[in-house]
Amino acid sequence: GQSNMDVGGNGGGLIVNNKQRAMLPNKSRGEFVRNQRKDSEGFSESPDLEFEYADTDKWSAELSELYSYTEGPEFLLNRKCFEEEFRIHVSDDKWTELDVSQHRAHAMRLLDGLEVITREKRLKVARAILYMAQGTFAECSSEAEVQHWMRYNIFLLLDVGTFTALVELLNMEVDNSAACSSAVRKPAISLADSTDLRVLLNIMYLMVETIQQEDPADSPEWRATRETFKTELGSPLYNNEPISVMLFGMVTKFCSGHAPHFPMKKVLLLLWKSILFTLGGFEQLQNIKVRKREQLRLPPLPEDSIRVIRSMRAASPPASASDLIEQQQKRARREHKSLTKQDNLDAFNEKDPYKSDDPREDEDDNDDNDNSMEVEPFPMERDEVMPPPIPHPPSERVNFPKGLPWAPKVREKDIEHFLESSRSKFIGYTLGNDTDTVVGLPRPIHESIRTLKQVLCSSQYVSSIGEEDVEMCSTELLYQGILPSLPQYMIALLKILLAAAPTSKAKTDSINILADVLPEEMPTTVLQSMKLGVDVNRHKEIIVKAISAILLLLLKHFKLNHIYQFEYMAQHLVFANCIPLILKFFNQNIMSYITAKNSISVLDFPYCVVHDLPELTAESLEAGDINQFCWRNLFSCINLLRILNKLTKWKHSRTMMLVVFKSAPILKRALKVKQAMMQLYVLKLLKVQTKYLGRQWRKSNMKTMSAIYQKVRHRLNDDWAYGNDLDARPWDFQAEECALRANIERFNSRRYDNNQSNPDFLPVDNCLQSVLGQRVDLPEDFQMNYDLWLEREVFSKPISWEELLQ
Numbered sequence: 001g002q003s004n005m006d007v008g009g010n011g012g013g014l015i016v017n018n019k020q021r022a023m024l025p026n027k028s029r030g031e032f033v034r035n036q037r038k039d040s041e042g043f044s045e046s047p048d049l050e051f052e053y054a055d056t057d058k059w060s061a062e063l064s065e066l067y068s069y070t071e072g073p074e075f076l077l078n079r080k081c082f083e084e085e086f087r088i089h090v091s092d093d094k095w096t097e098l099d100v101s102q103h104r105a106h107a108m109r110l111l112d113g114l115e116v117i118t119r120e121k122r123l124k125v126a127r128a129i130l131y132m133a134q135g136t137f138a139e140c141s142s143e144a145e146v147q148h149w150m151r152y153n154i155f156l157l158l159d160v161g162t163f164t165a166l167v168e169l170l171n172m173e174v175d176n177s178a179a180c181s182s183a184v185r186k187p188a189i190s191l192a193d194s195t196d197l198r199v200l201l202n203i204m205y206l207m208v209e210t211i212q213q214e215d216p217a218d219s220p221e222w223r224a225t226r227e228t229f230k231t232e233l234g235s236p237l238y239n240n241e242p243i244s245v246m247l248f249g250m251v252t253k254f255c256s257g258h259a260p261h262f263p264m265k266k267v268l269l270l271l272w273k274s275i276l277f278t279l280g281g282f283e284q285l286q287n288i289k290v291r292k293r294e295q296l297r298l299p300p301l302p303e304d305s306i307r308v309i310r311s312m313r314a315a316s317p318p319a320s321a322s323d324l325i326e327q328q329q330k331r332a333r334r335e336h337k338s339l340t341k342q343d344n345l346d347a348f349n350e351k352d353p354y355k356s357d358d359p360r361e362d363e364d365d366n367d368d369n370d371n372s373m374e375v376e377p378f379p380m381e382r383d384e385v386m387p388p389p390i391p392h393p394p395s396e397r398v399n400f401p402k403g404l405p406w407a408p409k410v411r412e413k414d415i416e417h418f419l420e421s422s423r424s425k426f427i428g429y430t431l432g433n434d435t436d437t438v439v440g441l442p443r444p445i446h447e448s449i450r451t452l453k454q455v456l457c458s459s460q461y462v463s464s465i466g467e468e469d470v471e472m473c474s475t476e477l478l479y480q481g482i483l484p485s486l487p488q489y490m491i492a493l494l495k496i497l498l499a500a501a502p503t504s505k506a507k508t509d510s511i512n513i514l515a516d517v518l519p520e521e522m523p524t525t526v527l528q529s530m531k532l533g534v535d536v537n538r539h540k541e542i543i544v545k546a547i548s549a550i551l552l553l554l555l556k557h558f559k560l561n562h563i564y565q566f567e568y569m570a571q572h573l574v575f576a577n578c579i580p581l582i583l584k585f586f587n588q589n590i591m592s593y594i595t596a597k598n599s600i601s602v603l604d605f606p607y608c609v610v611h612d613l614p615e616l617t618a619e620s621l622e623a624g625d626i627n628q629f630c631w632r633n634l635f636s637c638i639n640l641l642r643i644l645n646k647l648t649k650w651k652h653s654r655t656m657m658l659v660v661f662k663s664a665p666i667l668k669r670a671l672k673v674k675q676a677m678m679q680l681y682v683l684k685l686l687k688v689q690t691k692y693l694g695r696q697w698r699k700s701n702m703k704t705m706s707a708i709y710q711k712v713r714h715r716l717n718d719d720w721a722y723g724n725d726l727d728a729r730p731w732d733f734q735a736e737e738c739a740l741r742a743n744i745e746r747f748n749s750r751r752y753d754n755n756q757s758n759p760d761f762l763p764v765d766n767c768l769q770s771v772l773g774q775r776v777d778l779p780e781d782f783q784m785n786y787d788l789w790l791e792r793e794v795f796s797k798p799i800s801w802e803e804l805l806q
Contacts, residue, residue: 051675111162208233578647579647587666595629
């Protein structure tokens with residue numbers, strides 16, 4: 001069935017296959033080819049992407065992404081189920097015309113209907129509740145009105161106890177062995193196999209997503225309800241575990257092949273929003289960080305990283321194809337000139353970028369170490385470097401930078417290394433970890449130490465020893481819940497991410513993530529195939545968005561809660577090949593992926609339920625929407641880059657993985673995206689591996705080096721650009737990971753192993769008086785036979801007291 005379309009996608013760029021393209025009109029075929037060529041070439045004058053990074057997209061977009069376009073007919077089915085129940089028990093009046101008491105009575109009536117034994121009746125009632133959660137849209141005339149009634153109805157449903165009943169029903173469906181075995185035997189899974197699960201997950205998602213949306217107009221009762229629900233959602237109240245742990249269990253069961261009918265996109269979306277709601281987003285993370293630093297009496301943070309990134313501007317993307325040809329011709333002419341001997345400065349910089357009259361001559365040479373995919377260099381804008389001394393017309397005049405965006409930092413370890421090397425050089429001895437004694441060192445070294453200590457980064461990630469008071473916050477409860485199976489959860493998420501990546505090829509052993517998007521009957525016309533192709537690509541993009549957000553949120557919250565919780569999760573991601581997987585994801589035409597138009601706006605909820613839908617045509621589907629870029633895809637790319645940064649930061653073994661997998665050309669191509677935040681995280685990844693790439697790479701990529709200097713935070717004494725650092729040497733990186741793993745295991749055993757089976761972690765009393773003074777309760781049989789024990793163990797044993805005393 002799937003052979004009628006290209007379900008793998010090409011970053012959203014290619015939807016139809018060759019046969020279907022041949023069926024398009026000539027005009028459409030020509031535009032299709034021209035658009036493909038435009039995507040492959042790129043433009044040198046592309047505008048900045050007006051993208052603002054946030055926890056989520058706007059509310060309407062997050063609602064619409066819950067549903068696939070294949071589910072469209074079910075909106076009317078939900079309405080029909082609700083109206084039948086409504087007419088039987090209430091009246092022919094409209095829902096919006098009833099008073100609060102009537103609303104509450106009917107909601108409780110529907111809740112009672114969820115407890116019936118018959119599956120068909122239960123599903124009908126669940127659809128009626130879903131229609132309420134969807135805002136009783138048939139009685140609304142605008143999207144704003146739908147959203148108003150959604151909020152009202154969902155707070156009402158939560159108040160009568162609907163969410164608890166839904167969790168119980170979801171548990172029952174997850175444990176439904178008959179449905180699982182039936183799905184395993186089926187050759188092809190479709191939308192019909194997951195109907196019950198989809199309805200339940202839809203209601204739960206709408207409730208979580210709507211309740212977490214704060215509105216200044218909310219009543220005090222709603223605000224109290226939100227806080228209570230947030231606490232309950234993160235506590236082990238539902239099935240003795242947080243709701244997120246139950247959803248993680250569904251993910252692993254799906255990946256194991258025992259439940260291929262699970263609607264994985266909806267599970268992942270609900271998991272993401274549950275974690276986001278209970279633990280908090282990026283603003284809450286910043287607030288928690290500030291509060292914890294105050295508690296530990298650490299100095300305040302030098303800046304708010306979110307605000308700094310939002311104020312940064314992007315660098316220029318690569319030049320067009322005509323510019324590249326012209327540069328190659330000029331470069332060829334330069335090669336015929338005689339070579340002159342260069343001094344040390346020229347050895348560092350192949351040509352002086354500040355003396356060029358023509359900005360286009362100021363290009364990086366092609367990377368010697370790059371593979372064949374790296375065909376375009378990365379020039380910076382003229383105002384991103386120091387202005388040349390030669391005067392230019394006003395149109396080409398550049399502005400001096402006002403300063404670097406980040407305050408510099410230095411670690412305690414860096415100060416120790418600096419002092420040790422200084423003592424060895426000037427005095428001839430070392431003092432270990434002493435960072436205060438400067439006796440015998442020259443005055444410039446004293447000043448250097450003072451400067452370094454002014455920007456010293458005091459870490460709040462202090463590992464604990466012995467007994468400790470563990471704050472049972474939502475993050476701690478979640479970690480305790482997922483700890484026993486965390487490795488399996490990470491592997492499952494990465495398996496699904498691999499299957500959803502646009503660069504992945506369809507394999508027989510890969511998991512099928514399209515169970516909740518493919519219809520029972522496959523398309524028979526070109527228009528239906530194109531619509532399903534858009535739906536499938538959109539479905540995969542949403543899955544990537546959810547997984548990337550889940551991983552990033554967990555990493556950030558665990559790192560703030562306890563550093564070893566973060567290290568445990570990060571290490572298992574590394575063991576599960578997360579680093580090469582993310583690099584594989586970026587090894588595509590990233591601009592094509594970010595500007596993909598895999599959406600049909602007229603079919604998005606709630607637009608599709610309050611407007612008369614126009615007739616869809618092949619031309620309208622091919623044209624897509626009018627947006628400059630796809631928000632979810634850019635969001636996913638930034639999240640994946642941030643995850644890669646977190647996994648590799650200060651880990652030389654993992655940085656070497658970036659080098660081994662030839663990430664430099666892949667990351668450089670990602671710099672084409674003219675968005676400051678994405679470029680920042682790409683440049684960070686390039687910076688950590690620069691010292692390993694060799695002198696020739698640095699010579700050939702001076703513009704990238706300049707961009708790193710301007711946009712990435714400076715670490716004083718970090719010799720990142722020249723490879724002179726001791727850490728750049730190939731130490732035994734496997735030993736580094738093994739030592740970290742041993743520390744993590746000790747932490748988990750000490751803090752979470754109630755059995756304390758390992759004697760190494762038991763406290764030892766070495767005081768003779770306290771040991772002899774302890775009262776030991778002897779068993780009754782021993783007391784009754786004490787005389788026999790004395791005779792056998794003491795009196796009958798020959799003891800040479802003289803030898804013992806000696």
